[in-house]
Amino acid sequence: MDAAMDRIRRVTLVWMITALVLFPAMTLLGYLIRRFQASPTPAAHPEWFYSLLTLHALGMVGTWFVSSMAGVSYLLSRYVRPSPAVSLGAFFGTLAGVVLVCLATVGGFFGAGWYFLFPLPLYPNGAWPAWATALFFGALALLGTSWLVWALDVLRAISQRYSLSAALCLHYLGASTEPEVPPIVLITTVSLIVCISGLVSAVIVLVLFAAHWAGWLNVDALLMKNLTFLFGHTLVNISLYLGLGIVYEVLPGYAGRPWKTNRIVAMAWSSILFLVLFAYFHHLYMDFAQPGWVQTLGQIASYFLSLPAAAVTIFGVLNLIYGASMRWTPASTLFVLGVLGWAIGGVAAVIDATVAVNFVFHNTLWVPAHFHTYFLAGLVFFVLGFIDHLGRELSPGEEPKGLSKFTVALLVVGAYGFVATFYWSGASSVPRRFAAYPDEVMRGAAHARTSLVFIHVFLLGMILYLWMAGRRCVRALFS
Amino acid sequence: MRTCVVLLILGLPMALPAPDSPPIEDQYLYQALPDVPLKLSDGSEARLSQLSSGKPLLVTFVFTRCAGICSPLLRSLKGAAAKAEGGFRILAISFDPRDTPADLSALAAHVGVAQKQGWNFAIAAPADMQRIAKVTGFWFQWDSTSRQYDHPGLVLVVDRGRILRMRAGGTVPAAFLQEALEETRGKLAKSYPLPGKVAFRCFQYDPATGELAFDWGAVLMLLPGGVAIVLAVVVFRRGRTRVRISMKNSLMWP
Amino acid sequence: MTVQLKALYLFLAIAALLILVFALAALSTTSSIPANASAASRLRKSFAILLGLVLLAALGLTLPNTPYPRQADVPEKVVFVVAKQFAFGLSETPITTEEQWEAVSSSAPLEIPAGALVEFRVTSFDVNHGFGVYTAGGRLLAQTQAMPGYVNRLRLRLDRPGKYPVLCLELCGMQHHEMRGAFVVR
Numbered sequence: 001m002d003a004a005m006d007r008i009r010r011v012t013l014v015w016m017i018t019a020l021v022l023f024p025a026m027t028l029l030g031y032l033i034r035r036f037q038a039s040p041t042p043a044a045h046p047e048w049f050y051s052l053l054t055l056h057a058l059g060m061v062g063t064w065f066v067s068s069m070a071g072v073s074y075l076l077s078r079y080v081r082p083s084p085a086v087s088l089g090a091f092f093g094t095l096a097g098v099v100l101v102c103l104a105t106v107g108g109f110f111g112a113g114w115y116f117l118f119p120l121p122l123y124p125n126g127a128w129p130a131w132a133t134a135l136f137f138g139a140l141a142l143l144g145t146s147w148l149v150w151a152l153d154v155l156r157a158i159s160q161r162y163s164l165s166a167a168l169c170l171h172y173l174g175a176s177t178e179p180e181v182p183p184i185v186l187i188t189t190v191s192l193i194v195c196i197s198g199l200v201s202a203v204i205v206l207v208l209f210a211a212h213w214a215g216w217l218n219v220d221a222l223l224m225k226n227l228t229f230l231f232g233h234t235l236v237n238i239s240l241y242l243g244l245g246i247v248y249e250v251l252p253g254y255a256g257r258p259w260k261t262n263r264i265v266a267m268a269w270s271s272i273l274f275l276v277l278f279a280y281f282h283h284l285y286m287d288f289a290q291p292g293w294v295q296t297l298g299q300i301a302s303y304f305l306s307l308p309a310a311a312v313t314i315f316g317v318l319n320l321i322y323g324a325s326m327r328w329t330p331a332s333t334l335f336v337l338g339v340l341g342w343a344i345g346g347v348a349a350v351i352d353a354t355v356a357v358n359f360v361f362h363n364t365l366w367v368p369a370h371f372h373t374y375f376l377a378g379l380v381f382f383v384l385g386f387i388d389h390l391g392r393e394l395s396p397g398e399e400p401k402g403l404s405k406f407t408v409a410l411l412v413v414g415a416y417g418f419v420a421t422f423y424w425s426g427a428s429s430v431p432r433r434f435a436a437y438p439d440e441v442m443r444g445a446a447h448a449r450t451s452l453v454f455i456h457v458f459l460l461g462m463i464l465y466l467w468m469a470g471r472r473c474v475r476a477l478f479s
Numbered sequence: 480m481r482t483c484v485v486l487l488i489l490g491l492p493m494a495l496p497a498p499d500s501p502p503i504e505d506q507y508l509y510q511a512l513p514d515v516p517l518k519l520s521d522g523s524e525a526r527l528s529q530l531s532s533g534k535p536l537l538v539t540f541v542f543t544r545c546a547g548i549c550s551p552l553l554r555s556l557k558g559a560a561a562k563a564e565g566g567f568r569i570l571a572i573s574f575d576p577r578d579t580p581a582d583l584s585a586l587a588a589h590v591g592v593a594q595k596q597g598w599n600f601a602i603a604a605p606a607d608m609q610r611i612a613k614v615t616g617f618w619f620q621w622d623s624t625s626r627q628y629d630h631p632g633l634v635l636v637v638d639r640g641r642i643l644r645m646r647a648g649g650t651v652p653a654a655f656l657q658e659a660l661e662e663t664r665g666k667l668a669k670s671y672p673l674p675g676k677v678a679f680r681c682f683q684y685d686p687a688t689g690e691l692a693f694d695w696g697a698v699l700m701l702l703p704g705g706v707a708i709v710l711a712v713v714v715f716r717r718g719r720t721r722v723r724i725s726m727k728n729s730l731m732w733p
Numbered sequence: 734m735t736v737q738l739k740a741l742y743l744f745l746a747i748a749a750l751l752i753l754v755f756a757l758a759a760l761s762t763t764s765s766i767p768a769n770a771s772a773a774s775r776l777r778k779s780f781a782i783l784l785g786l787v788l789l790a791a792l793g794l795t796l797p798n799t800p801y802p803r804q805a806d807v808p809e810k811v812v813f814v815v816a817k818q819f820a821f822g823l824s825e826t827p828i829t830t831e832e833q834w835e836a837v838s839s840s841a842p843l844e845i846p847a848g849a850l851v852e853f854r855v856t857s858f859d860v861n862h863g864f865g866v867y868t869a870g871g872r873l874l875a876q877t878q879a880m881p882g883y884v885n886r887l888r889l890r891l892d893r894p895g896k897y898p899v900l901c902l903e904l905c906g907m908q909h910h911e912m913r914g915a916f917v918v919r
Contacts, residue, residue: 046907113904119881120860120905125818127907152714159718164711189711197707204699220680221861221880223696230703257768264777277704286863286878286902288801288885296796303788311781318758319773323766340755344748351740354791359800360736360873363863363902427741429873431865431902434910440871440898505827508811509852641807 007084008077009394013477014091015070016387020470022063022098023380024462029056031455038448042436047127049435050111057114058101061236062143064379066094068242069147071386072188073154075249079182080161086153093146100139108132113433115232116140118205118224122213141206148199151192158189168273172266183261187245190273191238197277198234201227222289226280233280240342240374241272243382244313247335250389251317254332255324259316268308275301282353286362295355302353306346314343329392330404330468334385337412341377345370348423363433365444366426369419376458377415384411384465391472395479399468407464414458421451501631501647502616510614510642512538512635515607517572520583520600527570530599531637535567535663537656538635540617542575542628543582548649552632553590555650560597562653563660570599574608574619575628615642638663735872800875802888808852810845812916816855816862816879818906821899821914823853834858842915847894853887855879862912863902869895876902891918 029052036049043049069090073082104110110132112120121133158167162181165171167189169181205227212219252259281298284290317339326332348370352361361367430437430444437444514528530536539556541549553571560569569592573583583600592598603611612618619630634651636644636659644659680694814821815828815837822828822838837843845851855864857879865876866889874897877887891897899914 043910046910050904050907050909111907117861117904123818123860123906125906125908152710155711155714156718159715164715167715193707193711196710197703200706201703204702220696221882223680223699225861225880226696226700227703230700286876287880287883288877288887289880289883292799292801295799295801299796300792303792307781307784307788310784311777315777315780318754319768319777321762322758323761323764323768325765326762328762336755336759340751343751347747347751348744351744354795356795356798356800357736357740359875361740362876363865364873366740423741423744427737429737429867429871431900431910433904436910438898438900438910438913440867440869440900443871503827505811505813505854509808511809639807641809643807 004081004084005077008074008082008087010477011084011087011091012070012074012390013394013473015067015087016383016390017470017473017477018091018095019063019067019070019383020387020466020473022059024459024466026056026059026063027455027459027462029059031452031459034448034451034455036435037437038445038452039436040442040445046435047109047111050113050433051105051109051128053433054111054113055101055105059098060375061114061239062094062098064243064375064383065147065235065239066090067383068239068246068379069150069154071246071383071390072184072242074390075184075246076154076157076188079185080157082154082157086150090146090150093142097139097143097146100135100142104132104136104139108135110136112136115228117228118209118219118221119212121209137206137209140202144199144202144206148196151195151199154188155192158185164189168270169261169266170270172261172263173270175263177262181261183248183259183265184245186261186266186269187241187248190269191241191245193273194234194241194276195238198231198238201231201234205231222287225284225287226290229280229283230277233283234276236371236375237276237279240379243338243379244342246382246386247317247339248313250386251320251332251335254327254329254335255320256327257320257324259320265312265316268312271308272305275305279305279353282358285355285358299353299355303350306350309346310343314339329388330408330465331385331389331392333408334381334388334411337408338378338381338385341381341415342374342379345372345374345378348373360429361426363431364426365422365430365432365447368432369422369426372415372419372422376419377412380415381411384469387469387473391469391476394476395472397472403464404468407461407468410457410461410464414454414456414461417454418451418458421447421454502618502633502645504645504647507614507616507642507645511640512614512637512642513607513610514640515603515610517570517601517603518580520580520587521594522580525599525601528640530568530570531640535565535643535660536637537567537569538637539569539571540574540619540630540633541571541586542573542619542630543578543586544575544627546625546627548632550586550590552634552649552651553586553592556634557590557592559651559653559656563656565660565664566597567660567663568597568599570601572608572611573600573602574612574617574630576605578602615645636660636663737872800877800887802852802886806850808888809849810851812843812845812851812853814853814855814864814879814914815858816864816901816905816912816914817858818860819901819908819912821862821864821879821901821912823899823914823916831858838914842896842917844917844919845891847918848890848892850888850890853877853889854884855887856884857881860905861903862905864914865900865902867898867900868893869898878903894918 033049033053033056036043070087073087076082108131109128111127116136121136162185166179166181167185169186205224208217208219208224211217248259278297278301281294282302285295285298317336321336351357352366352370425444425447428443430441430447512527514526517525517527519525537556539552541553556569583602587593587598587600615633615635617631617633619628622629631647632649634646635642643662646655680696813824813827815834817834820838822834823843824837825843828834828837853864855877859881862879863876864879864887866874868874875887875889877885896915896917901909901912905912
C-alpha cells in the first residue's frame with residue numbers, strides 16, 4: 001500500500017469515527033426533542049426545543065452528507081485519486097462549522113430550523129440575539145464553502161481519468177460500453193453536479209439574506225423559498241444517492257456477482273440528473289403563489305424520479321442478490337436493509353408529493369416520517385454498513401455472529417418502530433415542529449411517548465455497533 | 480393590482496363608504512346583487528337576473544344629465560370592452576329618478592353603443608337602487624350648488640349574480656377587464672402579490688394576459704443549475720490531460 | 734374514508750409488498766440459483782413499463798384534484814386572514830394595519846354560514862406561517878401558506894356547524910406551537 005493510499009485510508013477513518021461520534025450525539029438531541037413532544041403539559045422552555053431541533057436537523061443532514069462523501073471518495077480511489085488533503089481541509093471546515101452551529105443554537109438559541117426559511121431568522125421576536133443569526137449564517141457559509149471545494153475536488157479527480165460525457169456514461173446510451181465506467185463514478189458525477197447546484201443556491205440565499213438584512217434590497221419571500229428548497233432538497237437527496245453509490249460499489253463483492261454499468265443504468269442516472277432539479281417544487285405545493293404548471297411539473301418530476309429508483313437500483317439490488325451465494329455480514333445485511341428502507345421511505349415521499357394529498361399532509365409529522373425512513377433506515381444503514389466493511393478490511397477479526405445479528409435487529413426494530421410513530425401522527429394530522437401539542441392534537445404526545453421506547457432500542461443497538469465497528473476503526477487508524 | 484386600491488386609501492373608515500370616497504373592492508367581493516326589476520331604454524322590462532344569466536355582466540351606474548365622469552367612464556368602458564375577448568353583457572343603470580328611456584337612448588347614441596353590441600341602459604326604481612347600493616358600496620348625493628349628483632365611478636364584474644371584481648375610478652383599463660373576464664372563464668389566479676417594492680420576484684402576475692410571466696427572480700432560480708453545469712464542464716476540461724491511474728483491485732475486495 | 738387514511742393504507746400495502754419481495758430475495762440466497770441475465774432484463778422491462786403506467790394513471794387521477802381555487806363556483810363570502818407572530822386575525826373586512834390585526838385577532842371568532850363556499854384570502858405581516866384549518870376533533874381539513882407579500886386564496890365549503898380551530902403549519906418562532914386562530918360555522 002503506497003503512502004497516498006494510506007493517507008486516503010486514514011482520512012476516511014477520521015471521517016467515519018467522527019460520524020460515529022456525531023450520530024449518537026444527534027440521536028440524543030432527537031430523543032430530547034421527542035421528550036418535549038411527549039409531555040402533555042405546555043412547553044416551559046420552547047426556545048430549547050426549537051434550537052435543539054435546528055441543531056439536530058442540520059447536524060444529521062451534515063453528518064450523513066459528509067460520511068457518504070467520505071465513503072464514496074474512499075471507494076473512488078480504486079479508480080481515481082481524490083485529494084486526501086482537500087478531504088482533510090473539508091474535515092476541519094466541517095468541524096469548525098459544527099462548533100459555530102452549536103454556539104448559535106445551544107449558546108444563542110437560534111431556532112429558525114435547519115433551512116432557516118426567509119425571513120424568520122430576522123424575526124426572532126426576542127428568542128435569539130442577532131449575533132446568533134450571524135453566527136449561524138457564518139457557519140453555513142463555512143460548511144458550504146468546505147463542501148463545495150470538496151465536491152469540486154472529487155469531480156477534478158474523476159476528470160483526470162474520464163471525460164464529462166464518459167463520467168456521465170453517455171456513451172452507454174449509444175450502446176457503446178467503452179470505456180467501461182463503474183457505476184460509482186457515474187453516480188458520484190451526477191450527485192456532485194446536483195450537489196454543486198444546491199450549494200450555489202445556498203450561496204445566493206445567504207447573499208440575499210445579507211442584502212435584505214443590510215437594508216439594500218427588499219427580497220421576495222417566494223424566491224427565497226424556492227432557492228432554500230433547491231438547496232435543502234438537493235443536499236438531502238444527493239446524500240442518499242452517494243450512499244447508493246457505496247452500495248453499488250461494495251455489495252457485489254458480498255454477492256459474488258458483478259454489478260456493472262449498462263445502458264439502463266446510464267439512462268436512469270442521467271434522467272435523475274435532469275429530474276432532481278425539478279422535484280423540489282413539491283415543497284411549495286401549499287404556496288398558491290407558485291404557478292400551477294410549476295406545481296404540476298413538481299408532481300410529475302417527483303413521481304418519475306421513482307421510476308429509475310425502482311426499475312434500476314431497487315430491481316438491481318434484488319437481481320444482484322437473488323439466488324446469489326451471499327456472504328451475510330453486518331455490512332451486506334445493512335446495505336440490503338438500507339435499500340429496503342430507502343424504497344419504503346420513497347413510497348411515503350411519492351404519496352406526499354401528490355398535490356391533493358399534500359393538502360392534508362404538508363408540514364404534518366408525515367414529512368419527518370418519510371425522511372426519517374430513508375435516512376434512519378436507509379442512508380444510516382448504508383454508512384454503518386460501509387463502516388463495518390471498512391473496519392473488517394483494515395482490521396480483521398470476528399465478533400460473535402449472534403451479537404452482530406442482535407445489533408442489526410435492534411437497529412431495525414428501533415428505526416422502524418420510531419418512524420411508525422411519525423406515520424401514525426402524520427396520518428392523524430399532528431403538525432410537525434411543535435414544542436408541545438394543543439388539545440386538538442394531543443394524541444401526538446402519546447405517539448411521542450411510544451417513540452421514546454424505540455429510540456432506546458435504537459440507541460442500544462448503536463452502542464453495541466459502536467463497540468464493534470468503532471473499535472475496529474480506532475484500531476485501524478492507530479495501527 | 481386589485482389591492483392597490485385598498486392600500487392607497489389606508490386609514491379611511493372601513494365599515495361603510497363615506498360620501499367622497501369610492502367603495503373598496505375587497506369589502507364587496509362575492510356579494511349577490513339583488514334581482515331587481517329594470518326598465519330598459521327600449522321601453523321593455525327585464526330583471527337583473529335575466530341580464531346576468533349565461534354570460535358575465537359588467538355593471539356601471541350613471542345619470543344622463545351628468546356633466547362629470549359618466550360619459551368618459553362609458554367611453555373608457557367601451558374602449559376596454561372592444562379590446563376584450565369573449566361574450567359578456569354591459570349594463571348601465573341610471574340612479575336618477577328623472578331619467579326616462581328616451582334619455583337613456585340618447586346617452587347610448589351619444590356614447591356610440593347599441594343593444595346588439597351587448598349594451599343595455601336601464602332605470603332602477605329608487606328603492607331598488609338603494610338595495611343595489613347597499614351590496615356594492617355605490618353612493619350618490621344631490622349637490623344643489625352644481626345641480627349635479629356627486630357619485631364615484633364604479634364598474635362591477637358580475638358572474639352568476641355575484642360581484643367577482645370591482646373597480647372604482649373614472650376609467651376602466653383594458654387590462655383590468657381582461658383579467659376579470661379571464662377569471663369568469665376559470666383562469667383564476669390562486670394567489671396575487673401585494674403591492675410593494677420587492678427585488679427579484681420569481682413569477683410576476685401580468686394582469687394584461689392573466690398569466691404569470693417570468694421575472695428576474697426566475698433567472699436566479701435557474702442560476703444554480705446553470706452554474707453547476709458550467710463548473711462541471713470547466714473542471715472536466717481542465718482534467719483533459721488525464722493521468723492514467725492503475726487500478727488497485729486488491730484494495731477493496733474482501 | 735379521509736384522504737389521510739387512504740394514503741396511510743396505500744403506503745402500508747406497498748411497504749408490505751416491498752418487505753415481502755426483499756424477504757423472498759434474501760431467502761433465495763440460501764439456495765444457489767445461477768444468474769439469468771436475459772430473464773432479468775425481460776422482467777425489468779415489464780416491471781418498468783408496468784410501474785410507468787401505474788405512475789401515469791396515478792398522475793391522471795390525482796392531478797385534476799388539486800386544492801387550488803377554480804372557477805367552478807363563485808364563493809359566497811370572503812374572509813381576510815392575516816397571520817402574524819403569534820396569532821391569526823380573521824375578518825370580513827380587509828386587515829391592512831397592525832391595529833386592525835390586533836383588534837380582530839383578539840376578538841370573538843368570526844362566524845361563517847354552514848354550506849357556503851368561503852374564500853379565505855391569506856397573507857402574513859411578518860414571516861411565513863401556515864394556515865391550517867382543523868376540525869374540533871383535530872383533523873386537518875385544508876391548508877395554505879401565509880407568505881409575506883402574497884395573498885393566497887383558499888376556498889372551502891364547510892357543512893358541519895361548530896368551531897374550527899386554525900393551527901400554524903409553518904415554523905414561525907418560539908410560540909409557533911401556540912399560534913392559533915378560529916372561526917365558527919353556523
